[in-house]
Amino acid sequence: MAGSGFRYRPEILDEIKEEDIMYLKEYEDWFVLESDQLKKITDHFVKELEKGLTKEGGNIVSFGPNLDQVTTPMNVTWVMGFPSGHETGRILTLDMGGTNLRVCDVCLSTRKRDFEQTQRKYKLPDEVKTGTGEQLWDFIAGRLETFLHEHHNGGRTGTTLPLSFTFSFPVDQKSIRSGVLQRWTKNFNVTGVEGQDIIPQLEAAFQRKNLPVRIVALINDTTGTLIASHYRDPQVKVGSIFSTGCNAAYMEECELIPKLADSGLPKNAKVIINTEYGAFDNDRKILPLTPFDRQIDHESARPGTQIYEKMVSGLYIGEMLRLIMLKLHEEGRLFKDQDVTRLRNENALEASFLSVAEMDFSDRLDDMREEFEESLGLSPSLHELRICRYLIGLVATRAARLYACGIAAICKKKNLRRCHIGVDGSVFNRYSGFKGRAAQALREIFDWPPTELELIALNAFEDGSGVGAALAAALVLEGEEKAKPL
Numbered sequence: 389m390a391g392s393g394f395r396y397r398p399e400i401l402d403e404i405k406e407e408d409i410m411y412l413k414e415y416e417d418w419f420v421l422e423s424d425q426l427k428k429i430t431d432h433f434v435k436e437l438e439k440g441l442t443k444e445g446g447n448i449v450s451f452g453p454n455l456d457q458v459t460t461p462m463n464v465t466w467v468m469g470f471p472s473g474h475e476t477g478r479i480l481t482l483d484m485g486g487t488n489l490r491v492c493d494v495c496l497s498t499r500k501r502d503f504e505q506t507q508r509k510y511k512l513p514d515e516v517k518t519g520t521g522e523q524l525w526d527f528i529a530g531r532l533e534t535f536l537h538e539h540h541n542g543g544r545t546g547t548t549l550p551l552s553f554t555f556s557f558p559v560d561q562k563s564i565r566s567g568v569l570q571r572w573t574k575n576f577n578v579t580g581v582e583g584q585d586i587i588p589q590l591e592a593a594f595q596r597k598n599l600p601v602r603i604v605a606l607i608n609d610t611t612g613t614l615i616a617s618h619y620r621d622p623q624v625k626v627g628s629i630f631s632t633g634c635n636a637a638y639m640e641e642c643e644l645i646p647k648l649a650d651s652g653l654p655k656n657a658k659v660i661i662n663t664e665y666g667a668f669d670n671d672r673k674i675l676p677l678t679p680f681d682r683q684i685d686h687e688s689a690r691p692g693t694q695i696y697e698k699m700v701s702g703l704y705i706g707e708m709l710r711l712i713m714l715k716l717h718e719e720g721r722l723f724k725d726q727d728v729t730r731l732r733n734e735n736a737l738e739a740s741f742l743s744v745a746e747m748d749f750s751d752r753l754d755d756m757r758e759e760f761e762e763s764l765g766l767s768p769s770l771h772e773l774r775i776c777r778y779l780i781g782l783v784a785t786r787a788a789r790l791y792a793c794g795i796a797a798i799c800k801k802k803n804l805r806r807c808h809i810g811v812d813g814s815v816f817n818r819y820s821g822f823k824g825r826a827a828q829a830l831r832e833i834f835d836w837p838p839t840e841l842e843l844i845a846l847n848a849f850e851d852g853s854g855v856g857a858a859l860a861a862a863l864v865l866e867g868e869e870k871a872k873p874l
């Protein structure tokens with residue numbers, strides 16, 4: 389009986405008591421997305437991607453007081469081609485993501501499609517994410533200084549080292565060496581940077597420390613992933629990140645970009661577009677928001693922005709689960725007579741909490757119980773754990789299915805029926821089951837018969853963005869070399 393009327397894994401409900409099944413139905417109605425809905429969302433998504441390429445859509449101010457006016461920005465990256473595979477040189481890369489700063493020394497070898505890299509990762513402290521611009525840039529310059537001391541003879545090589553900066557936030561670029569931050573995402577809230585070109589700010593911090601580096605390229609992490617994964621597998625047509633944030637980039641024909649009409653580029657030119665589609669549906673036309681989505685948006689650093697990202701990405705799915713469990717506690721359904729102080733703490737749960745729970749296939753759910761104990765100081769009954777596991781499945785499955793809509797939209801727009809998608813990001817790489825759910829959603833959106841293989845395959849490309857950034861810089865340096873007078 390348990391499964392009657394339920395669409396999400398009805399077999400799990402056999403383990404859950406009947407009185408709980410009644411209220412779980414409401415959660416299922418909120419979170420389950422049927423194939424038809426996915427198709428409608430994808431079609432609307434295609435229109436939004438098109439709109440972002442137009443002058444009107446692309447010109448909407450996306451920083452300052454009009455934050456809610458943002459469409460999908462479709463930012464032009466000025467990366468005008470893929471590397472040939474013969475690029476050479478030694479390039480430093482800095483990658484500022486949502487959680488970590490990575491410094492990398494990449495050596496592109498003369499052997500085609502080969503490279504070596506030395507890498508260091510530093511966690512970005514919360515106070516840096518919410519302080520002043522100067523503090524942020526000084527933190528980055530400080531880590532680079534340490535790295536140069538450890539791996540590059542203190543940078544004292546007598547020459548200025550070329551550096552490529554991967555900045556995982558939306559920027560409006562007039563060239564590959566500049567970028568005005570449109571707005572902070574992923575709950576960053578650093579003052580004095582939105583609406584400003586970030587390159588002079590970072591260069592000033594390098595100068596304060598006398599670092600012998602020269603910024604040659606500014607790229608997004610999705611652009612880096614696209615370049616790096618295409619370098620290894622030319623079948624890759626879209627680069628995507630699924631991690632703290634969520635986004636994708638692809639190569640577009642310049643003649644299909646109305647906002648570039650006056651740029652004087654040759655008709656056959658191509659450029660990588662960083663879609664910044666985390667901002668999809670900021671005008672709230674299609675995504676079925678639950679009360680929890682509204683609450684997350686309301687309590688975020690930039691309400692009204694990144695609506696799609698807030699429904700799917702790693703930064704928010706833990707918080708989504710926390711809000712749901714807290715509501716059920718307050719209704720007297722979960723964790724009765726337990727101390728829920730830690731459950732009340734904002735952002736108490738990371739995406740890995742959900743992943744551990746879903747990986748626990750034991751009868752007594754011991755790993756999951758340990759995770760509740762460690763992260764929240766709670767000792768739930770087996771029955772409560774089962775309910776939570778069901779809810780986790782709902783939240784994570786919705787995230788994966790919505791994620792597939794963005795990828796499907798790019799493929800539909802570009803008429804890509806068969807290709808590979810290069811995906812990087814800790815949640816994609818470590819959340820077992822995520823990829824399978826997203827692949828299933830693609831199958832439903834495109835109506836591939838069960839006998840057909842995945843025509844659009846999501847392939848993990850771990851740590852690609854360092855190499856991608858180095859390759860982007862190598863392309864710029866090659867161009868500079870060619871432009872030199874003989």
Ligand code: BGC
Binds near residue numbers: 486558574635666
């Ligand atoms: C940013 C994108 C980035 C994505 C993944 C989003 O919040 O706006 O620029 O690519 O996160 O890191």
